[in-house]
Amino acid sequence: MTLPLVVGVDGSEAGLWATDWAADEAALHGLPLRIVYACLWERYEGPVIMQSEEVPPEHALAQDIVDRAAERARQRNPNVKITVDIVPDDAEAALLREARRATAVVTGCRGRGPIRGALLGSVSRALATHASSPVVVVRGTPHNRQGANDRIVVGVGDAATSTAAIRFAFREAEARRCALDAVRAWRRPAHKPLAHPLLAGNPAHRYEEQASVLLDDALRAPEHDHPDVVVDRVTAEGPAHHVLITHSTRADLLVLGAPRRHGPVALPLGRVPHAALQHADCPVAVVPQRAAAS
Template sequence: MIIVGVDGSRAGLEAAGWAATEAALRRTPLTVAHAVPRWVCEALSHRYADVARWMRDEANSVLVAARDRALRERPAIVVETTLLPGDPRTALIKAAEQAELLVVGGHGIGGVRGLLVGSVAHGVAAHARTNVVVVGERPATPRGEIVAGTDGSPHGLRALDFAFTEAELREVRLRVVQAWAWPRPGGFVPADPENEQHTLQQLQDLLAERQERHPNVDVVPEVVHGHPIEVLKEAAEGADLLVVGSRGHGQLAGMLLGSISQALLHHSPCPLAVVRA
């Protein structure tokens, strides 16, 4: 099952459309979810019963619009709708505990295009225990490629597994990018061809086993000298999906969302998958 959280915004509808395609590829049902304050779901006899009834009607309209968008994208999938009580971040995280994937829009009601990612998207990406896809920008004409960032950490390896599976499902090329840079005061260590070649060989060795398991996936390993955030942003321009791990090297224990994935939540030029360990 895939769950997509919607809120009545355009971003939510875009997320529903993206999730519908993913559900069709995985041959799994799609649940469209919308959260409302808990008191709205309580008995109709309380003091604000009329307000609660009106809010439920509005919430159902949001669900119907998102369901219709999903079915326009992929008419053959099974779509269910559900109303979740409570804070949308907490409610979606709990609802998605057994899901294959949790999908949300990058900006919610009142979000400003090009600025910070919505609080719900950031909250679920940081704390959900399942894999999360944040659908912000969607290229008008995707180039038929998935980009995965890796740093050799266990979290990065899980992201690679996810990326290979996605590339195989979508029948597109997979570009695996490793940013090659060592920081020092005032900037990064200059590029060294010998070190770059060594890093590329390590990356190819890392990919060899996964290529055997996914022989139909066209894989392009790439080592780029530069800051990981800038490197991945540039590599993902026009891509179908950018895939990163939830934490990489150098992150503090207990922090689910590493600095790279957190920055890309705000700046990814295409849908972003944050893969859990």
């Protein structure tokens, strides 16, 4: 069974950006597209009574939102199979539930307001932190959202957080037939032990060399599995979130890993994906990496 690509919409312009991106992604990978609008009114007021001639304004609004999103997606990619659903729940709970049976969940970078349909802020942060599927937050410049750079950037951190993200990035680059920048940030420690005089040298060079070795180790298996993907290795000094946000200015997608823990206690999202979701100049994919419960 092919799991759908799910996009959360709320009637905002950002939600329509997410719909455009999701329609293109579904066409690229041959996936069905599921358009979801979450609203609480039906939970408390019940479904529309079909015998009634009057349609509640809340239902009319919800139906208009999903219909407009579906029509926009059809016009963009007529061959994509599209379904729509109006879910009687808050956006966070509804989309986290959708993530359990989705290839990925796509949202816009902000909603219509602080209460109704706010798909970024608390909702997108919750998805990036807790969702069991990859989450893509569509943000950035129009040029970058439309995939005009032919380049994806993946942040390469520790194996515990980035293995799944690297695999995701390679699959995306292969499907798009674009270049992949694999970026590893490094920093000199604030306090380092004194080296033996005979071993003294350029400490920056040693840290950069270590970053290159870690980068090679992380890329060896996916490069073997995706030999047609052109990979540019990048090692850069500085905080990882600054380095990756800088590289997002010329990317169509920034891919990052985020830890997941088996068990009731969630791991925090982390500084790098949190900063990218707020400041990147392109769409951001946060890919879950499972970790054992402690």
